[in-house]
Amino acid sequence: MTSRQTLNASLAKGHLRRGDAHAAQRDEGAANAHYDRARSYARSLPRSAFGTCAERLSELLGTSAGAEKSKDEISVATIRMGYGTAVPDGECDAKCLAEKTERVSSALAVAGTPEFVAIQQLHGETAIDGYGLASTHLDLAVFVPPVSEWRHVNTEAYRTPLQGCDYAPAAVSTFKRNDDSNVEIVIANIVVCRGDSLVLLDDVKLRRYKTDGLSWCVDRHADIIVGDFNADEDLTNTEYLTNKTSKHKVPARRWTPEKIEILNRAPFEYLRENKYALAGTSKSVHGGDPICIWYKTTRLRPIGSDTIPLIDGLITRDGLAARFLMQ
Secondary structure, three states: OOHHHHHHHHHHHOOOOOOOHHHHHOOHHHHHHHHHHHHHHHHHOOHHHHOOHHHHHHHHHHHHHOOOOOOOEEEEEEEEOOOEOOOOOOEOOHHHHHHHHHHHHHHHHHOOOOOEEEEEOOOOOOOOOOOEEEEEEOOEEEEEOOOOOEEEEEEEEEEOOOOOOOOOEEEEEEEEEOOOOOOEEEEEEEEOOOOHHHHHOOHHHHHHHHHHHHHHHHHOOOOEEEEEOOOOOOOOOOHHHOOOOOOOOOOHHHOOHHHHHHHHHHHHHHHHHOOEEEEEEEOEOOOOOOEEEEEEOOOEEEEEEEEEOOOOOOOOEOEEEEEEEEO
């Protein structure tokens, strides 16, 4: 098999990092199409993202042709698709949705087709190429490849009862390895509370609002917590603190330095207090780096993380992928 055919098969089957033998069984025509889509996407990226198209595809080919990945290695990605567009007050119609889905599918292929993909603000019956829907709650979803080492066991769902959060769902999904080991991995998918009205809360309540969904995930022993935290720990950008499309805009002056610090740092401090560590973050067009992947330090050891470049006129946040070794 030529190097092109090897990469085609790996891309089509979604095992770029593993060199899975099953990859070679996919129809070559479909594989070529998948290859071309991934190549076009890689070519569209700036050099600062992945280097040239040729460099990125060579990297992927080298990974797929290398040694088979450890059985204890897992990879997770998180993407917030969003209902609108990066244009203020923009609405996503059928054409917009198709373009978003195409971009996400291609980006995941270039990113090495992570084993688990957690999506926030999923549009209805959206399908992601190379994946099947494993679990869903409201507009939170987890996708896995059709041929996976893991099977979905169950999903618990949560929506905060706290008044004033514009949108704050959470879901915890348990997956079990497809062998006799009974090894499980628990993945939490969340959008942390936001909203203009949070500025009216006292410090104690503000901290509670920003950790409410997270505490629910921690209580369910999540190994990995991913999603949009609506916070940025470095505090350098406050533009995203007010919802630009809200009817109840809050003047920036209402966000005092003390409230800004609590709003941004409370989620991070809470997870660290509960033995979680941050694997990586990615940015939003509204400012800050609110997309996060956290992991339980007693269960996982990080290998690395990468931004999944997605921001354009349709998607407002970059995605994020991370790899871990189970301990």
